[in-house]
Amino acid sequence: MRRLFFLLPLLGALFLIGWLGYPILAGHNPQVLPSALLDKPVPAFDLPSLEEGDGSVTSTELATGAPVLLNVFASWCAPCRAEIPLMRRLVDDGAITVYGLAYKDEPKATRDFLKTLGNPYKRIAVDRNGRVGIDLGVYGVPETYVIDGQGRIRYRHVGELTRSVVEEQLIPLMREIAG
């Protein structure tokens, strides 16, 4: 009995090592925060479209019956610039449909940005003051949301889209959603 008492620190130590080791081995990144809106509908919004005379873009529009991506971006963000070519290629291949949310950006700057890089987006909503961003729980751009056919958020990726993220996470998930 008395001996068992002296084993307690050892058990504690083993527990602690596992506690600390697991996140490293699992490749945990403390900066990444999953969306609080998983499996919930995209928060309602009604924002002007980037194209002049194109009316407004609304949240209901995202429920297209098939999975789509919603990409939150800005012209002032370097990783956003880097991921555009990849998205364009995927759109050209017909692999994805992407809506854009221009987060806290001058519409003119956004237009110039897309003029130089090309435009992968089906439509772009202008979130000038970032309020829709806050409703979505955006905390860093770029962010990419997978939206299912009913307009619910199924996944969020924070940071630049890379080929491996798209191929290993987004596309399999979209296939699964599409059934």
Next chain:
Amino acid sequence: MIAELGHLALIAALVVALVQTLIPLYGAAVADPRLMAIARPAAMVQFLAIGISFAALTQAYLVSDFSVVNVAMNSHSSKPLIYKISGVWANHEGSMLLWVLILALFGAAVAAFGRNLPLDLRARTLAVQGLIGVGFLAFILFTSNPFERIPNPPLDGNGLNPLLQDIGLALHPPMLYLGYVGLSTTFSFAVAALLEGRVDPAWARWVRPWTLAAWCALTAGIALGSGWAYYELGWGGWWFWDPVENASFMPWLAATALLHSAIVVEKRGALKSWTVFLALVAFAMSLLGTFLVRSGVLTSVHAFAVDPDRGLFILGLLAVAIVGSFILFAWRAPKMESGGMFRPVSREGGLVLNNLIMSTAAATVLIGTLYPLALESMTGEKVSVGPPYFEATVVPIMIPAILALGIGPLLAWKRANLKAALIKLWPSYLATAGMAVVALVLLGAPVGAILGLSLAVWLAVSVLVEWADRIKLFRIPFGQSASRAAGLPRAAYGMSLAHLGMAVFILGAVGETFFSSEVVRYVDPGDKIEIAGRELVFEGVEHRQGPNYVAEVGIFKLEDGEVMESERRVYPVEQTSTTEAAIRPRAWGDIYAVLGEKADNGRSTIRIYVKPLVLWIWIGCGLMTLGGLVSLADRRLRVGAPGKRRAEAWTPAHAGMDAGDD
């Protein structure tokens, strides 16, 4: 060439550390004095080799040798000399080199001052110290080599983050490491004692100076870091409960507990296995801190460049250290016979209470710091554990400790008369009640402030009462009291100073937390700013050129004509900017002014704080450190002071004989 020499010296140090570990351990196992004797020269040679290596890296920084990756990444030829030197440890690789340098320094110090330790205890202690060295030298050589070269050196370096180009932060890491790594010595002593299966008052007496030295450095190191945050980060905070700060606070709490429980072992031969356990835990907490800062498992504003492989390596070292030592503990500690008996109400009882509270506080900080990580691993939920949590838990846990701290030193060893002690403390009651009334009526302070100020006064006056009691002030003629005062052991003064430091710290913390005022506004030159009954005039903005930065200087004039200058510096090399607050420190409180950016309306943004008593936070820490140093200077504790014969003669029986004098 010199960098290669440094690298070579580091490899040599690893080999020597292996020798220092294996041969003396084997020697101690077979009781061969010649083999055991190898530990001493090995420890010194290891220190020398790492010293050469460290000097080589420093030289690379001094001459701005950008063919060394580490220098190119972290230095720049235009940097002032002092920050070229401190740049050596302002990065991951260099700071690890400093870490092992200090580790070897403590090993060499044990070798040099430990002449009178029994040969087998010394051999085993140095062997364990050597083993820690093996682990960390391997870590540096295999994952973080500071001497790596670049084939095509750049013309100039990347520079050092300007926030780190500061004297407080130049001194903070070495001081903190002296504390962290100093606890390795206590750990080595504890492991050696477990290997021998013997812990006696003599052991406690040898361990205490090392603990005390490490504790002093840790206290000073934490205070320097907090002071840096206060004046450099520009919003006047001094403690943020950031994981990295917690990583230094946990070993501090454990070391504080250890310091007190070692007294019980030394005087009474009791609490042996608990003390050994604390010695293991204190260093384990240091290692945990090293892991948290460098592995990137937690987000922190202080983190070094992180790398999961390094994290795993340090975790491996942590695992070996704690699992290994706790196995040894589970095996040996149950056999340690318990020593002297004591009543719950006694000096020992008080020290045990201190240990209970310090350990609970350390465990609370540990739980709070690691909880988000554990919860996410187990359930995927993400929560934050921030300052409000720690303030709501650690602070209340410490309150009974402060209350007991006023009484404990008045209790006698073995069995004490609590009533007599409480009666002696009458001046404390008067002063505490007086403070509470003043705080309530004159200052109209909130409950927390009343409580905090009362506690500070309670502790401070009780410390004085205890001192007066020792020298029988006003009970015997004054001259006799004075000679008693002169004759008190330094350890007694050390204790009083450290406890007084705690009271002073609380005073400062309460003043800053509850009575600060703040004004944030736009100003034009000539505008008057009123804050906390004082008045400043904003004189305007000047532009100046610094050694490696350009600055906008905001000039403020106080009503007494004194001028304060806050700078916004832009460092072109590093492409970053910093703010330098203008601080006028005074005993009653600091005036703290920061110049912000020009607003769209063309006016300057300024932020002025009045932070009452904030200076006493660091004066308190300084007093605690001083108390530790004074205690360290006590003849009876001085490292290596007792002669060999005496060293071996210390037994519980003898310790019992002088139990009354402290």
Next chain:
Amino acid sequence: MRRFLPLLVLVICLTGSGALAPVFAVQPDEMLEDPALESRARGLSAHIRCLVCQNQSIDDSNAELAADLRILVRERLVAGDSDQQILDYLVDRYGPFVLLEPPTTESTYLLWYGPGALLVVGGLALAVFAWRRRRPEVTQPLTAEEHARVKALLDGAADEGKET
């Protein structure tokens, strides 16, 4: 690249990088006229985590998102929301992670009650320890070896007396 990311975050959060001049936490134009509401806003802000600089509250942070959230908090205060409603509003969007003081739920029982439990368990363990130690010391006759050590000690003590 990943190794340098945290340092980058540090630079942005504490200093602002070259292009962006350092910005203070709370800006004068964000602040509310009503001192009572403003002080509630400051108190709330200190409990809300800035999600960009993850260990700072939005009250301390220089990040732009923190500024947006500070303004949002004030707007909702002016609109008459209670403190709890504002926190709930943020939790709906960012999850409980946004709260620096974690709510007491099943998954945080250990966090909130753990320290108290430790203190109680530790205290009980000590009480048991003290109860068992309460017995008077048993005196046993000294062995011959111990006699020799006592003698050595007493001699040693006498020497010590001479030294000082």
